[in-house]
Amino acid sequence: MSAPAPPRVLIVEDDRTIVGNLVEYLEARGLTVDSAHDGAAALARLASDTYDVIVLDLGLPRADGLQVLQHLRRRLAVATPVLVLTARDALASKAEAFELGADDYVVKPFALAEIEMRIRALHRRARGAAVEDVRRAGPLALDRRTREVRVGGVPLKLAPRGMQILELLLQDPGRVVTRAELEAALWPHDQPTSDALRSQIHLLRQALAQAGYDGLETVHGVGYRLRTEVSSSR
Ligand code: CA
Secondary structure (H helix, E strand, O other): OOOOOOOEEEEEOOOHHHHHHHHHHHHHOOOEEEEEOOHHHHHHHHHHOOOOEEEEOOOOOOOOHHHHHHHHHHHOOOOOOEEEEEOOOOHHHHHHHHHOOOOEEEEOOOOHHHHHHHHHHHHHHHHHHHHHOEEEEOOEEEEOOOOEEEEOOEEEOOOHHHHHHHHHHHHOOOOOEEHHHHHHHHOOOOOOOOOHHHHHHHHHHHHHHHHOEOOEEEEOOOEEEEOOOOOEOO
C-alpha cells in the first residue's frame, strides 16, 4: 500500500491565537488545515467538504461545541474522528463529549506536538477501521471512507447535497427518512422553501436512475427510503 495522504484537518476554535499556532505548526508538519471560528461556520464547512480529523473546541460562540458534535454525528451523519480540545477538565464534561461521539479529548493547555500525534493516530485508526465501512442498498454502495458511490460497481459522481441525502438514507437502508430529518440536515440554519428538498431528491433520483438504480422511493406524506432488494434496471 502506498503512503497515506497527510490528514486533512478542520480546526473549530474561536481563539485566534490557538488557531494560528495550530495551523502554523500542523501545516509545517505537512498536514492540510482549515479552520472555522464558530459552530455555524464549522457546520457549513462540514456540509460541503470532507476532512480526516476534526479538532473541536467546546467553548464556542453561538453554538456550543457539544451542539456542533451532536449535530454532525446525528444530523449530518459525519463519521469523521473528532478530537475535543477544551479548557473543560471535569470528568462529566469528558463523559458528555464521548457520549455524543467524540473520539479523543485533550485539556488545554496542550503541546502542539501532542495534538499532531493524536490527529495522526485518529487518522490511521479511521483508515484501518473504515476499510469495510461500505453501506449498501441493492446494487447501490457508498464507501463512507472515500465517499465513493457505486451502482453495480460503477462509480457515480454526486453533488454535495445529493451525497448528504444518500448518506442519511444509507445509514439504515429500508427505513423511511422523514422530510423533516432531511431538511434539518441539509439546511441546518435556514428554513428551506417547500420545493427545495423535492428538487434535490429529483436530481439525486435522476443521477441514480441513469446509473441503473431506481430504488429511491417516495413515501407520500412522510419521506423517502431506499429499496434494498436487487432492482438494477440494467
Ligand atoms: Ca473557546
